[in-house]
Amino acid sequence: xxETAINFALFTMLVVTAIAAARIRHLFAVVxxxxxxxxxxxxxxxxxDAVDVAFTEAAVGAGISTVLMLGTLALTSRREKIPSHRPxxxxxxxxxTGAAIIYGTLDMPNFGSANSPAQTGxxxxxxxxxxxxxxxxxxxxxxxxxxRGYDTLGETGVVFTxxxxxxxxISGLRTRRRREDEEDDDEAEEAG
Amino acid sequence: MDWAxxxxxxxxWLFIVMMMTGLYIVIARGNLVKKIVGLNIFQTAVFMFYISxxxxxxxxxxxxxxxxxxxxxxxxxxxxxxxxxxxxxxxGIATTxxxxxxxxxxxxxxxxxxxxxxxxIETRIAREENREYGDAMGGRA
Numbered sequence: 001x002x003e004t005a006i007n008f009a010l011f012t013m014l015v016v017t018a019i020a021a022a023r024i025r026h027l028f029a030v031v032x033x034x035x036x037x038x039x040x041x042x043x044x045x046x047x048x049d050a051v052d053v054a055f056t057e058a059a060v061g062a063g064i065s066t067v068l069m070l071g072t073l074a075l076t077s078r079r080e081k082i083p084s085h086r087p088x089x090x091x092x093x094x095x096x097t098g099a100a101i102i103y104g105t106l107d108m109p110n111f112g113s114a115n116s117p118a119q120t121g122x123x124x125x126x127x128x129x130x131x132x133x134x135x136x137x138x139x140x141x142x143x144x145x146x147x148r149g150y151d152t153l154g155e156t157g158v159v160f161t162x163x164x165x166x167x168x169x170i171s172g173l174r175t176r177r178r179r180e181d182e183e184d185d186d187e188a189e190e191a192g
Numbered sequence: 193m194d195w196a197x198x199x200x201x202x203x204x205w206l207f208i209v210m211m212m213t214g215l216y217i218v219i220a221r222g223n224l225v226k227k228i229v230g231l232n233i234f235q236t237a238v239f240m241f242y243i244s245x246x247x248x249x250x251x252x253x254x255x256x257x258x259x260x261x262x263x264x265x266x267x268x269x270x271x272x273x274x275x276x277x278x279x280x281x282x283x284g285i286a287t288t289x290x291x292x293x294x295x296x297x298x299x300x301x302x303x304x305x306x307x308x309x310x311x312x313i314e315t316r317i318a319r320e321e322n323r324e325y326g327d328a329m330g331g332r333a
Contacts, residue, residue: 004199011206018213018233027225034229041236049253049269050243053277060285061236068285072225072292076299080223081306090220098212102205110200112249114267119248123270131260139254139271140278148275155279162286169293173300 003047010044025080031069038062052140203244210237222307224295228288235284239277246270 014037021033038061045054109116126143134142144152214237217230247269254271256262299305302313326332 007203011203015206015209015213018210018237021229021233022213022217022221027223030226030229034232037233038236041240044240045243048240048243048247049251050246050274050277051253051255053239053243053274053281056278056281057236057239060281061232065232065285065288068289068292069225069229072295075296076225076305080221080226081308083220083222084308087216087220090216093219094212094216097215098208101208101211105201105204105208108201108204108245110196111203111244112247113200114248114251116245118245118273119270121272123246123272126271127254127268131256131262135260137256137258137260139256139268140274143271143275144278151275151279155282158283159286162290165290166293169290169297173296176300 007044007047010040010047014040014044025082027073027078027080028070030080031066031073034069035062035066038065052138204241207237207241207244211241224298224305224307225292228291228295231291232284232288235280239280242277243273246273 017033017037017040021030021037024030024033038057042054042058042062045051045057109118113119126147127139130136130139130142130147134146136142136145211234214230214232214234217233218227221227221230248267251267251269254268254274295305298310302310304310304313322332
């Protein structure tokens, strides 16, 4: 009972945070709300028994991505312009999509049921075999590093590619700015 | 429609409400940083939805006692969604940072991060080019 109460308190806060992020126009506040959303979702993940995911989300979602967004705000602008078109069509699109997804959940098994298809597949095998085969207390670590090690290797590849992409996009920002300033100065000199 | 069914599915629907709020921000707002915040909210909601599918009532976190004396009575929550979502979180931050770098680059070229302004500038450039080169290309558009 108490668990359900905690769950719904967290849910309410999450939904309120998301709606506030949609409405507020001050971008600094929006970024902070997105960090708060990540932190609240980490709390909810703890109640869902996903402790590893919770602390990754708290470190990466609430920490690193907030820092990255603040850095972007420092390089761009702080305020959002008032949108010029009405939000009717987006609202309709979102409502239709949401209704379609809810229709899809109607024949899903109940939350927390022990014999749903998700529980009866390969997961039971992992729980049963990992103490003998891997010997690591944390099953998530055993799967991540051993059974699905190639998955993690692929993830590293993705992160590497993204890092190279960011470097290529951002690098030369300062030199390009300096060159533009110099060109502006030259033009000013010619004009003056 | 009984109470058990409603309570067992309410979680999923609340996650979908969050997802749709994120999607709404992505579609309806013109500011590029805000779009990325919306994408983040959408993504986190999907993660929570996915994890909630693996939850077993009365189960505990999938970690054995450190002395590895496993009580056969203990129910563990499904660890497989956790592993998949761990990977997804890290990939998500990689794509977010790439998106933010693109925003910085767009701001450098257009001096704005509002979608409407960028569209205006693009239209103006296209018009100017049409006026300048349109005749040479076989008549103005």
